[in-house]
Amino acid sequence: MKIVEATLFALGIPFVEAFAHSVRSRNSSDSIVVRLRAEDGTVGYGEAVARPYVTGETVASCLQFMERTLWPGVQAFDYPNWSGQEPIPWLRALAVPTGHSDKVVVNAGGMAAESVVAWNAARCGFELALVDCLLKSAGVSLGELLPPRRSVTYSGVITASSIEGAVKHAKRFKQFGLPHLKVKITGEADYERLAAIRAAVGPQVSLRVDGNGAYTVESAIATCEALAEFQIDSAEQMIPRGDPQDLARVQAASVMAQMADESLITLADAKALIEAGACRGFNLRLSKCGGLGPTLAIADLAQTAGIQVQVGCQVGETAILSAAGRHLAAYLPEISFCEGSYGSLLLREDLSRRPIHFGHQGLAKPLKVPGLGVEIQDALLEKYAEQIITLPTQVA
Ligand SMILES: [Mg+2]
CATH class of the missing domain: 3.30.390.10 (Enolase-like, N-terminal domain)
Structure with missing residues (x-):
């Protein structure tokens, strides 16, 4: 064609x-x-x-x-x-x-x-x-090619605004029944932020953090240690993209599972991270990794190496990437967490005729309409x- x-x-x-x-x-x-x-x-x-x-x-x-x-x-x-x-x-x-x-x-x-x-x-x-x-x-439907194994449970992601603002978001997500939350951290008042969020959501909600490369190896190790008391399931991209050995140092010194995000763009990155023992998780994002084909290749490699995968998203993505991400998340054999499908929770208007955002408890069903499903x-x-x-x- x-x-x-x-x-x-x-x-x-x-x-x-x-x-x-x-x-x-x-x-x-x-x-x-x-x-x-x-x-x-x-x-x-x-x-x-x-x-x-x-x-x-x-x-x-x-x-x-x-x-x-x-x-x-x-x-x-x-x-x-x-x-x-x-x-x-x-x-x-x-x-x-x-x-x-x-x-x-x-x-x-x-x-x-x-x-x-x-x-x-x-x-x-x-x-x-x-x-x-x-x-x-x-x-x-893409779902016929990548048959869904499950419905998908989405996480809430909490912006690095003021601590009061972050707590407000955390409470709103908890009210909505979301079982998993990811908290953006910056190196400023991280302890206070996580203490306030943990107190607001209680012990049952899974929390993880994302540093977007704001830390040095030393400050990343210290931060993971300080935050461990809040039962953090993973620490994403604490240090900037660079030598996988640096991330390996953070992982070796920390009880917290390190998750690579900006460090994981290509299949070669995935191989180098695995070889270095740099992390225990990969954040797969379609736009970052080059689409479905390349992302599935990285997921394959991760599975063989015993690396957990999370399906991530782009802030402000529309229904198109959200739909593709839904298919990916529903299809992969095992995922630790899934993000995306925020639709009109974030966008004034999304592009799809029918909303594709998740429902109560972050649950969303696989899409069945031909093509990507939007x-x-x-x-x-x-x-x-x-x-x-x-x-x-x-x-x-
Ligand atoms: Mg990230």
């Missing part, structure tokens, strides 16, 4: 409330939605969330890379329709072909190509749009787009 048309929507959907962690605070979603049209008229949607402090991509460089590098490859390719093949190889065959072009120098938004770890957000945007398009064309409203794409780019179609 040939893809004949592509449109990029760089969005700015306002948040209901600002969300902060140690690196940044944001007030709106800056997702890029990729809309592809196949030669049979079927339309599919994918989503990329560019994060300069994660993969090195910015919205501007991501748009350029999609237009100059990915789109020519996608246009030239004849994609295999889904007709009952082995799902994982089929998904991996959708990896957007680029040849040497990952090396193409893109310099936009102040971000030079050399500082890009991988163009994974851009690739994820195209890969998900291809999956959605090709499966819709075949009338098949019906995207083009009118909302247009309403919230700060930029709409129709990519040039090459004449064969």
Whole structure:
């Protein structure tokens, strides 16, 4: 199946409330939605969330890379329709072909190509749009390829706002029955923050922390030790991305399970982390890891190595990434925690016709509608787009 048309929507959907962690605070979603049209008229949607402090991509460089590098490859390719093949190889065959072009120098938004770890957000945007398009064309749900093993239980994530604000959020999540909470920490008053949250939610709720690389090896070890009394299930990315041996030092000195997030972008990262014994958990995020195919490959490796996986999300993601994340979380053999599907809890309006956010106790059922399982409203794409780019179609 040939893809004949592509449109990029760089969005700015306002948040209901600002969300902060140690690196940044944001007030709106800056997702890029990729809309592809196949030669049979079927339309599919994918989503990329560019994060300069994660993969090195910015919205501007991501748009350029999609237009100059990915789109020519996608246009030239004849994609295999889904007709009952082995799902994982089929998904991996959708990896957007680029040849040497990952090396193409893109310099936009102040971000030079050399500082890009991988163009994974851009690739994820195209890969998900291809999956959605090709499966819709075949009338098949992604859930038929990746059969769900369970319903999914979502965690609440608590922004690094004031301690009073964090406690307010924790109480709201607890009222909603969420059994798992992740707390963003910054190195300032972490003990007081966790003490207040633990007191507010009681002993039954599972708590974990995410430092977004704000700590040194020494301060990470000290913080994990200080917070251990609050029964923290995992400490995510305490130190910045770097030598896996540094994270291994934190893990070796801490009783708390370390979870790699920004340190885990590529399959090579996963191998290096496992080899170094750097952590006990991986946070898998589709936009960070390059889409379903590459993320499943990392999950495979983790399972073999006895590393726990968590399915994470992007702050401000829309129903598209949330739906893909739901399929992934429902399919994987074992996950420790799952995040995402926050929809209109965070976004003023989400893109799907029917909400896909979770219900009471964080529970959500697998999605069964063809493609990724969301019906995207083009009118909302247009309403919230700060930029709409129709990519040039090459004449064969
Ligand atoms: Mg994280």
